[in-house]
Each structure stands twice: as C-alpha cells, then as structure tokens.
Amino acid sequence: MDGCYDDTIPIPRSWCEGVVAQLRGDRAAASAAFTNARAEGAKLVAEQPDYAEGFCVLGMADAALGHKDDAIREGRRAVELMPVSKDAVRGPLLIQYLTVIYAWTSEKDLALEQLSVAVSLPGHLSYGHLRLHPYWDPLRGDPRFEKIVASLAPK
Numbered sequence: 001m002d003g004c005y006d007d008t009i010p011i012p013r014s015w016c017e018g019v020v021a022q023l024r025g026d027r028a029a030a031s032a033a034f035t036n037a038r039a040e041g042a043k044l045v046a047e048q049p050d051y052a053e054g055f056c057v058l059g060m061a062d063a064a065l066g067h068k069d070d071a072i073r074e075g076r077r078a079v080e081l082m083p084v085s086k087d088a089v090r091g092p093l094l095i096q097y098l099t100v101i102y103a104w105t106s107e108k109d110l111a112l113e114q115l116s117v118a119v120s121l122p123g124h125l126s127y128g129h130l131r132l133h134p135y136w137d138p139l140r141g142d143p144r145f146e147k148i149v150a151s152l153a154p155k
Contacts, residue, residue, distance in 0.1 A: 003040075007124065008090050009053045012040040018064060023134055034064040045074075052082035053089035054091065056097045063104040077099035085123060103138040117150065119148055127152035130153045 003013040018033030026111035044054030059074030075098040084091030095118045102111035119125050130136055130149045139145040 007093050009056055009093060010044070011035045012057065014040065015057070015061065015064075018061075021135060022064070031065065034061050037061040037150065038065060044074070050081055052077050052094055054076045054078075055081065056094055059101050060097060060104075063101045064136060066105075068105040071101050071106070092118060092121040095121070096123065096125060100135045103136065106138070108139065108142060111146070115139075115145070115148055119152060125152070127154060 003016065004009050005011060014033045014036035018030045018037055021027075021029035021033055031059070038058065041054060041058030041061050044051055045058055048054055055074045055078035059071045061080060062068075062071035062074060078094045079098050082090050082094055084095070095114055097101070097112040099118055101112050102108075103116060115125075127149065130145075130152065
C-alpha cells in the first residue's frame with residue numbers, strides 16, 4: 001500500500017488525494033481517488049478478514065463515495081473487531097473513524113454520540129484536530145459539536 005499510517009490505520013495515498021480534491025471542490029477527482037482508496041480497503045479486508053483497520057479504511061472510502069449502509073456496517077465491524085476493551089490504543093482510534101463515517105453519511109446524531117465517547121477516551125482527538133481537520137466539516141455549526149470542541153479548548 002502506498003500511503004501513510006494514522007497510528008495503526010493504513011491510510012492509502014489515494015484517500016489523501018480524495019480529501020484534497022474534495023477540499024478543492026473537484027468532485028470527479030475526489031470520486032476517482034476515493035474509488036481507488038475503496039479498492040485498497042477491499043483488498044485489505046479480502047486478504048485479512050478480521051483486520052479491523054482494513055474495515056476502517058473500507059468504511060471511510062464507502063462513506064466518501066456515498067455508500068452509506070456499507071460504510072456504517074464496515075465502520076461498526078472495525079469497532080467490533082477491535083473494541084477499546086481489547087486494545088486501548090487502536091480501539092479509540094477506530095471509534096474516532098466510525099464517528100467520521102457517521103458524519104460523512106449524514107448520521108449527525110450517531111456521529112455526535114460516538115464523538116462524545118471518543119473524546120472521553122485517551123487518544124488522538126484534540127481541540128486543534130476537531131477545530132481544523134476537514135473530517136469534521138459535516139458537524140461544524142451544530143451546537144453539540146461546538147460544545148464538544150469548546151470542552152477541549154486550552155484553558
């Protein structure tokens with residue numbers, strides 16, 4: 001896989017290209033890149049059917065492509081395979097990405113519910129990350145999201 005890692009989650013280069021294209025407003029390039037990222041996620045899952053991170057990548061790509069039911073199923077499967085009780089490092093990260101999947105599939109209530117869980121766990125979510133990262137754009141302006149962000153603000 002060509003790309004990078006968010007801790008243990010293999011983020012395909014094509015995923016990053018899709019996010020950038022999306023930010024530029026280039027829907028065709030974003031769709032092509034997310035389709036490539038989906039293929040990489042599907043390959044990970046086919047090769048390792050119990051690989052939580054593979055389901056996470058696949059779910060993120062499906063969310064970006066508008067495949068709502070598949071994305072949610074895959075994101076939930078990732079969390080089931082690697083719950084916080086089994087892994088205190090990877091579990092919270094998978095909850096974070098499930099939150100993004102919910103946000104990107106217009107499931108705001110579920111996203112905010114999971115975000116509340118995610119910020120209560122030791123992990124990677126910070127004030128700056130929530131305030132600035134484009135993953136959270138679908139939640140911006142919702143008072144519940146803004147309250148969570150504010151709760152993480154430096155004192």
